[in-house]
Amino acid sequence: MSPIPREGEEAVEGPRVPREEPAAPLDRATEREMLGSLRAGTVRWEPTEELWRLSVEPAQWVWSSRTATEGLGHRLSTLFADRTGDGPGGLRVHALFLGQGSSAGVHLSVGLDPLRPRLASLVDPIPYVAPFEREAAESFGVEFEGARDRRPLRRHGARDPEPRPAAGDPPAGSPAVPADRFAAVEGEGVHEIAVGPVHAGVIEPGHFRFQVVGERILRLEIRLGYTHKGTERLLSGRPADLGTIWAESISGDMSLAGAMAYAQAVERARGSVVAPADDRARGLLLELERTAFLLGDLAGIALDIGYAVGAARANGLREEAYRTLARLTGSRLGRSILAVGGLRRPLLPVPSDRVAATLVGLGQRTRSWSEELLDKSSVLDRLEGTGTLPRWVAELVPCVGPVARASGLRRDLRADRPYGPYRGIEVRVPRAREGDVKARFQVKVAEIEEACRLAGQFLEARDRAGTGGNPSAGPSVAVAAPSPTDGLGWVESPRGEFLVHVRLDPAGTVGRVHVRDPSFLNWPALEWAVRGNIVPDFPLINKSFNLSYSGYDR
C-alpha cells in the first residue's frame, strides 16, 4: 500500500523505472527539413497553434504520415474529412499529429475527387486509425484502400440501412456497407452476455458484448453510436459565435471544456486574442468543472464497490463544487458563460475569499476522504490489480487523460501545449504506474487537489489584477485581420485531450467543425483492461475510466 504519489514522487512499490522525460523537441529547422523532404505542396508554420500545416498529394499520404509518426515521433490525434466543393480536391481528408511533450504538431491534408474519393488507409503504420477512417467512410463516402475494418461506426447494420451522411453526401455507387457482427469466442463453456444499450444505472446508452467463461471475461466488444445526434453537421452554416452552445452539449458533463475548445478554435481561426482577465476566469471555471467531474468518478468507484457511505460523502463534495460553479456563473454545469473571444457575461459577484476557502476545503476533504477509503483492506481488495491497463497498451491505443497518466504516461495538454490560462504557470501532472483501478483512483484524487490549487491561483491572480472582482466581458482584440480559415482548439478536459477543429466560411459562419472527444481514443483501452477480470468488476472498471458515450457519438 502506498500513499498517493504527488508530483516528483514515484510510487514506492515495484521496480524502479527511470522517470520518463519528454523527448527533447526537434528544433523548427530540423522539423522543417524533414517535412520539406515530403515535397508537399505547401508547408506553413502556424505560430499560434504551434503546428505545421502541409497539403500533400494522395500518393504521399501514407509516406508523409509515416514521417510524422516514425520520423518525428508523433501520434495521430485525429483524422476527419471535409467537403468544400464539387471540383477536384473538393473533398479533403485531414490528419492531425501531436508530438510528445511540447514539440510542434503536424497537420496533413489531402485533396480528393468528391465524386470518387479514394485514399490509402493508414492502418498499417497506425493501427488505431480504424475508427477515424470508419467515421470518414460512413459520413463522406471516402473509400480507404487497404482498410481491414469497414463496419459502419454508427449505422447499426440492418436496423438502419439507409445512408445518413453527417456533413456531405456519399457519392452514388459507393460500396455497400457490410453488415456488422460481433466477434464470438468458441469453445467449451464460453457464453455471451449482452448488456445495453439501456443500462441499469443513470448512465448513457451503449452496448457491451462479453464473451465469458464462468465469471472470467475473455473478450469485450463495445458498440456505440446510440447517442449520435449529428452535432457536427448541425453546426455547419451557423454563426460561429453561437457554436459554443452546441459545443457544451458534446459531453454535457464537461460543458466548459467543450465550449473552451470550440472557442479557442474559432479564436485561432480569426487570429483574436483573449483578455488576460477573461483567460483567468476561464481557468477558474475549467478547474472547478474538473473538480466536480472527478469527484463524481471517485464517488462512482466507491459506490461500485458497495461502499455507500464513502460514495455519499464524495457526492456531497461534488454537489458543493457544482454549487460553487452555479454561484459564479448562474448555471450548475457552467452553461452559456464561455464565449468566442472571452466570457459571455461577467462572473456573478461572489466574495472571493468564500470561493477560495471552498476550494481549499474541497481539496483537503478529498484527500482526507481518499486516505480514509484506501485505509480499508476491503476497499483495497477490490481496487488493487483490477482492470489493469499496462503502459504499453496505453501507449498503443493511444490513451489520453487520467487513464493514460494512471498507466505511467505523462500526457497533459496544460503542461505540454499550454493554452489560454495555463500559459506561463506550472501545472503538476500526477502519475501512477500500476494502471489498475486503484492507480486511476489515486491519480484522480491528486488531480482534484491540483485543480483546486490551480483554481485558487486563478482566483488570486484575478483579485491581484484588481478588476473589481470581475473580469471584463469586453470583446477580444483582433491582432490580425479576420480571414476565413482553419483553427484548432485543444483543452485538457477532465477526461483528457479534447480537440475541436473549425473551418470558417468566408461569410464568417461555420463551414465544418470536427470534434475529437478524449473518449474517442480511450474506449478501446476499456476493452483491453477488462480482459481476465470477472464480470462483477466490470462496472467498477468502467467507472474508473468513466468515458463519454455522447462525446464519441456526437
Place this chain on the structure above:
Amino acid sequence: MNGPEPPRPGRPRPPPVPPGLPGGAPAPLGYPRGPWPTDEPPTRRFPRPDPDRCDGCAACARACPNGALRTAPSASGTVVSLDYGLCLFCHLCVDACPSGAMAAGPMGELAVRHRDDLRLVRGGPRPDPERLRHEVGERVGRLFAGSLSIRAVDAGSCNGCEVEIAALQWPRYDLERLGIYFVASPRHADALLVSGPVTRNMRAALERTYRAVPGPSFVIAVGACGISGGPFVGSAEIEGGVDRVLPVEVYIPGCPPSPLGLLYGLWLALGRAEPRLRQGELPAPVGSVPGTADRRTPARRPP
C-alpha cells in the same frame, strides 16, 4: 462495524480538515414538502418577454440559437412567442435585447402536464391549446400510493441531464426520502424518466423499454432535448422529443433542469403539486408560497 481501523505506523496522514472550512456537503433539503430553499445558489432564470417595453427590433429572436423565441409584427405591436420546452436558458436573448424587455423570470417550478403549457405568447392571440388526454393523469397518486419506482432512460442526451438526475440520489436532494426510487429494470418500474432528443439509434431501445414496463405506467420527459429535441432541433439524426414516440405525462424543462426542478417535476407527477405554468404564464411567483404543500394523496384517505 468495529469503528475506525487504527492508523498504521509510518503512513503519512493528511492534516485534519479544520472545522468550519467551507467546501463540505451542503445542508439537507426540506423541499418539496417544505418551501423552496433559501440557500440555493441563484441559477439562471427563464426569459420573460415584456410586450410593453418591446420595441419590435427582433434582436432576441435573432440571438436565439435554436428558434425557441420568435417575434412577429402585429397591429398593436409585436407578438413574442417563446417555447420553454425548447429554451436552453442560455440568456442570449436577455443579453441581446436593447430595451430591457427580456426580463429574467423565476426558475425552478416549471414542470407541466401539457406540452402546451410551456408555450408562451405575449402581445397577441395564442392558438387554441392542444390538450392531450392523459392516460394516468391525476390518478397517479392514487395508483402508486405516493411512492414511485423510476427507470431512467438516456435516449441520446449529452449526459448533462444525467448529472442532475444522478444528483437527486445523493446528499442534499436525497430522493428516497420522498418514496421515489430509481430501479435497475423497467420490469420494476412505474415510470420512465427519459432524457435526450430520442436519437434514431435509440428509438427502438426506448420503445422496447417502454413495452417492458408493466402497466399502469407513465413517461416523464426531461430537459429541452426530451421535450422538443432542444439544441438538436433540425438534425436528421433525432426524432425530436420523447412525445413523438411515447405518450408523455409530465414535462420538465431546462438544459439541464436543476435537481430542484426535477424534484418538483416528480412531485407533480405524483399528483402532490399543482402545475404553476399555464400556457407559459406564471400566475404566482415561485417561492412566494410553499405551493408544493404536502397534500395528502387520495390513496391515503379511507375509502
